[in-house]
Amino acid sequence: RGFLRWTWRLxxxxxxxxxxxxxxxxxxxxxxxxxxxxxPSKKTLVILGTGWGSVSLLKKLDTENYNVVVVSxxxxxxxxxxxxxxxxxAIEHRSIMEPIRNFLRHKKVAVKYYEAxxxxxxxxxxxxxxxxxxxxxxxxxxxxxxxxxxxxxxxAENATFGIxxxxxxxxxxxxxxxxxKIRNRIMDCCETAIFKDQSPDEVKRLLHMxxxxxxxxxxxxxxxxxDFFQDDLKKWIPDITDSFHVTLVEALxxxxxxxxxxxxxxxxxxxxxxxxxxxxxxxxKNVTDKYIEAESTGPDGRKVVEKIPYGLLVWATGNAVRPxxxxxxxxxxxxxxxxxGLAVNEYLVVKGTENIWAVGDCAIANYAPTAQVASQEGAFxxxxxxQMAKTEEVETExxxxxxxxxxxxxGEARNAVxxxxxxxxxxxxxxxxxxxxxxxxxxxLAYIGSEKAVADISWLTGNLATGGSLTYxxxxxxxxxxxxxxxxxxxxxxxxxxxxxxxxxxxxx
Ligand code: FAD
Ligand code: NAI
Numbered sequence: 001r002g003f004l005r006w007t008w009r010l011x012x013x014x015x016x017x018x019x020x021x022x023x024x025x026x027x028x029x030x031x032x033x034x035x036x037x038x039x040p041s042k043k044t045l046v047i048l049g050t051g052w053g054s055v056s057l058l059k060k061l062d063t064e065n066y067n068v069v070v071v072s073x074x075x076x077x078x079x080x081x082x083x084x085x086x087x088x089x090a091i092e093h094r095s096i097m098e099p100i101r102n103f104l105r106h107k108k109v110a111v112k113y114y115e116a117x118x119x120x121x122x123x124x125x126x127x128x129x130x131x132x133x134x135x136x137x138x139x140x141x142x143x144x145x146x147x148x149x150x151x152x153x154x155x156a157e158n159a160t161f162g163i164x165x166x167x168x169x170x171x172x173x174x175x176x177x178x179x180x181k182i183r184n185r186i187m188d189c190c191e192t193a194i195f196k197d198q199s200p201d202e203v204k205r206l207l208h209m210x211x212x213x214x215x216x217x218x219x220x221x222x223x224x225x226x227d228f229f230q231d232d233l234k235k236w237i238p239d240i241t242d243s244f245h246v247t248l249v250e251a252l253x254x255x256x257x258x259x260x261x262x263x264x265x266x267x268x269x270x271x272x273x274x275x276x277x278x279x280x281x282x283x284x285k286n287v288t289d290k291y292i293e294a295e296s297t298g299p300d301g302r303k304v305v306e307k308i309p310y311g312l313l314v315w316a317t318g319n320a321v322r323p324x325x326x327x328x329x330x331x332x333x334x335x336x337x338x339x340x341g342l343a344v345n346e347y348l349v350v351k352g353t354e355n356i357w358a359v360g361d362c363a364i365a366n367y368a369p370t371a372q373v374a375s376q377e378g379a380f381x382x383x384x385x386x387q388m389a390k391t392e393e394v395e396t397e398x399x400x401x402x403x404x405x406x407x408x409x410x411g412e413a414r415n416a417v418x419x420x421x422x423x424x425x426x427x428x429x430x431x432x433x434x435x436x437x438x439x440x441x442x443x444x445l446a447y448i449g450s451e452k453a454v455a456d457i458s459w460l461t462g463n464l465a466t467g468g469s470l471t472y473x474x475x476x477x478x479x480x481x482x483x484x485x486x487x488x489x490x491x492x493x494x495x496x497x498x499x500x501x502x503x504x505x506x507x508x509x
Contacts, residue, residue, distance in 0.1 A: 022486070025486060026486070029485075029486075029487070032106050035107070035108070035110045036064070036108065036109045036110065038064075038068070038110055038111075038112075040067065042065065043066055044066070044067040044069060044146060044148045045066040045067065045068050045148070045151070046069045046070075046071065046128060046145055046149070046150050046151070047069070047153060048071050048118050048128070048150070048151065048152050048153055049071075049072050049152070049360075050072040050075070050076065050077055050100045051074075051078070051153060051360060051361075052080070052360055052371045053151075053153035053359030053360030053361075053374035053375070054072070054151065054359065054360075055077045055100075055103070055378065056375040056378025056379050057151060057153070057359065057378035057379070057381045057382045057385075058070065058378075059103075059378075059379075059382070060378075060382035060383065060386075061385060062108070062385075063107045063109040064109040066149070066389070067112075069113075069114070069145060069147075070100070070104070070113045070114070071113075071114045071117075071118050071128065071130055071145060072115070072116075073115060073134075075099060075115045076097040076098055076099050077097070077098045077100060077103070078097055078175070078176060079096040079097075079479075079482075079483055079484055079488065080371060081371065081479050081482070082096045082479060082483075083173065083174075083176075083179055084179075084224045084447070085224055086179035086183070087173065087182040087183050087224060088183065088186070088224050088227070088228035089228075089504040090227070090228070090495070090499050090504055091495045091496070091499075092491070092495050093176045093180065095491035095492050095494075096483070097176065098484040098485050098487070098488055101113065103485075114130060114145070115134060116130040116131055117130065117131050117133050118130050118324055119142075119324065120324065120327060121152070121327070121331075122331075123328065123332060123353065123356070126146060126147055126148065126150075126355070127146050128145045128150070129142065129144055130142065130143060130144070130145055147355075148355060149385075150355060150357070151356075151358070151359060152350070152356065152357070152359075152362055153358070153359045153360050153362065154322055154324060155322070155360055155361045156319035156320060156341070156361040156369060157320050157321075157322050158320065159317050159318045159319055160315070160317070161317070163284060163286065164286050164287065165288055166287050168287075168289075169287050169288065170212070170287060170315035171185060171312070171313065171314050171315065172314075173221055173314060173316055182314060186209070186225070186228070189312050190206075190207070190233060190237055191237075191508065192206055192311075193206040193207050193239075193243065194237065194239045203243050204243050204309070205291075205309040205310065205311055206311035207240055207311055208245050208247065208311055208312075209225055209245065209247070209310070209312045210247050210249060210310040210312070210313050210314070211225075211246065211316060212249045212292070212313065212315050212317060213250065213315065213316035213317040214252070214254070214256065214257075214278070215255075215256070216256060216444075216446045217316035218248055218250070218255070218316035219248070219256055219267060219448060220446055220448070221314055221316065222246050223271075223274070223276075223447055223449025224447070224449065225246050226246050226275070227451075229244050229246070230274075230450070231503065231504070233506065235503070237506070245275075246275075246277070247308070249279045249282050249292075249308075250278065250281075250282065251283040252280065252281070253280050253281055254268070254280055255267060255268065255280070256446065258368065259454060259456050259465075260456055260465045262465050263454040263456060263465050266454060266467040266468075267448050267454055270448050270449065270452055270467075271448070273450070274449050274450050279296065281297045282295070282296040283295050283296075285305070290309055290310070291308055291309040292307070292308050294306060294308055319361055319369050321340065321362070325362045328342065328350075328356075332351075332353060333352060335350070338364060341358070341361070341362050341363055342362055342363050342364060343364050344357070344358050344364065346437055347384065347437065348363065348365065348377055348380065348381055350363075359377040360373070360374030360377060361374065365439075367439050372442060373439055376437075376439055376440065377437060377439075380437045387434045391428065391432055398421065398425070398428065401417055402421065404417050405417040405421065442457070443455060443456055443457035443458050443463075445471075445474075445475050445478060445479075447475055448467075451472050452468055452472050453467065453468075453472040454466070454471060476496075480492060480493065
């Protein structure tokens with residue numbers, strides 16, 4: 001009895017502690033402390049972008065060491081792994097966005113943020129040209145930002161490989177606006193398909209949802225869309241039940257090439273059960289407003305070109321280099337052989353420069369363009385910059401002490417200065433020992449629909465490949481814990497509960 005009473009008391013105290021901790025966290029979040037102003041004598045560090053790489057750098061950077069300026073057209077951080085869920089309303093887009101202002105306001109020393117697009121980096125002049133691309137323009141909407149140090153974290157744009165019609169007719173899935181557009185298009189296709197007197201062929205076309213690209217973006221979107229149809233669409237719009245169909249088109253012999261063979265087979269089997277058609281070895285060559293032209297290779301090796309009609313076309317064929325990055329590469333002779341982005345060394349310094357670093361999808365460091373890589377690179381740069389600042393501080397102190405030593409009379413006073421110098425030299429050696437960037441791969445995860453996920457996880461002794469409903473629970477908890485803030489976590493949980501209780505919202509805005 002005594003034991004039970006104590007257990008109960010301890011649980012009660014722990015729960016109270018938990019609530020108090022959460023309350024304190026929310027209070028601190030809502031009431032940021034006074035911020036010091038940056039010291040103009042310090043170096044200006046300009047960071048381009050507010051994505052995974054740049055925000056991870058900003059999170060760990062001691063802002064008192066530099067004059068930090070952030071330039072990005074997006075005044076929020078976007079948790080991309082849950083973006084496919086926003087296309088169907090399983091998660092509301094604002095739940096995975098974190099305003100950059102909230103986050104920067106909590107830094108010890110203020111950081112300047114400009115909502116603008118960098119249009120050009122002038123490497124020689126150490127200047128960035130920026131443009132306000134938003135709807136509301138002031139008297140000045142383009143200007144220059146000088147830098148001493150620059151971090152390029154602008155990510156990548158959507159690859160189209162110059163295929164005609166893609167930009168005009170397809171939807172991409174990279175930004176919040178893309179997810180909103182897809183969500184509206186899905187509903188538009190459904191409502192238009194049941195418009196009075198629509199012909200059966202047209203109904204079939206409008207309800208054919210085609211996804212091009214069998215990488216994780218395409219697979220996750222196809223899974224989410226089929227869930228939407230199974231759980232909600234066919235319930236509220238029964239007329240579409242027989243014609244709604246999802247097709248995934250992939251040029252390679254299989255989907256999810258970065259996953260193990262076992263998980264590729266599992267994904268293809270699951271898609272078959274979900275009635276999603278996978279068309280592998282099929283390369284899209286042309287896109288019109290109503291159909292795609294795709295070339296496939298038959299079992300006899302013969303190539304066949306066919307027209308595939310669609311209502312919604314989602315294009316997820318990977319990354320391409322942004323014009324800003326291409327232009328910067330063209331200014332640096334050492335980048336002339338680089339094609340896929342800014343070639344960097346093991347300290348993420350852009351090759352051929354001394355004061356420019358690159359992180360994430362715009363940097364080529366022999367890793368896949370993933371959030372995992374970008375965030376580790378950002379955290380590494382923060383450590384590097386913090387150490388560099390400390391090194392400079394110690395070196396300045398050393399210089400002052402050396403001068404003092406020269407002026408000091410012989411004897412005890414001089415010895416004291418010498419001892420101080422030795423101590424500082426030891427500190428300097430410690431501070432300077434930052435190793436090169438090493439990526440630690442934690443594994444790959446992807447949602448494949450019908451509450452199943454696949455995971456290739458790096459384990460103590462090797463790799464663990466797993467797929468199914470338990471993996472789905474792991475997928476959910478892993479991504480929930482990785483969300484940017486407590487606020488995001490709470491909002492995502494609420495969205496999941498809301499979608500389970502009331503279904504996804506099928507209105508079009
Ligand atoms: P981004 O996060 O794309 O950020 C780029 C930033 O630069 C943005 O703020 C943008 O506004 C800004 N910018 C663009 N142009 C300019 C300019 N001219 N001037 C200034 N700023 C500019 N990876 C995983 O590891 N796991 C996942 O589960 C996963 N899921 C994904 C799901 C989807 C749908 C997508 C699209 C990607 C997913 N990824 C995932 C990949 C991951 O999102 C990217 O690798 C990651 O976002 C790269 O980070 P980044 O900082 O390089 O670029
Ligand atoms: P991707 O580059 O991984 O896959 C694109 C696919 O499109 C390729 O398999 C390619 O063969 C195919 N393709 C290209 N052109 C084609 C054409 N004309 N016709 C048919 N198929 C064509 O791109 P994705 O999925 O956008 O991912 C980009 C990056 O983001 C990757 O590094 C990926 O790992 C990462 N990511 C990771 C996720 C996760 O871990 N869950 C989720 C989403 C993205």
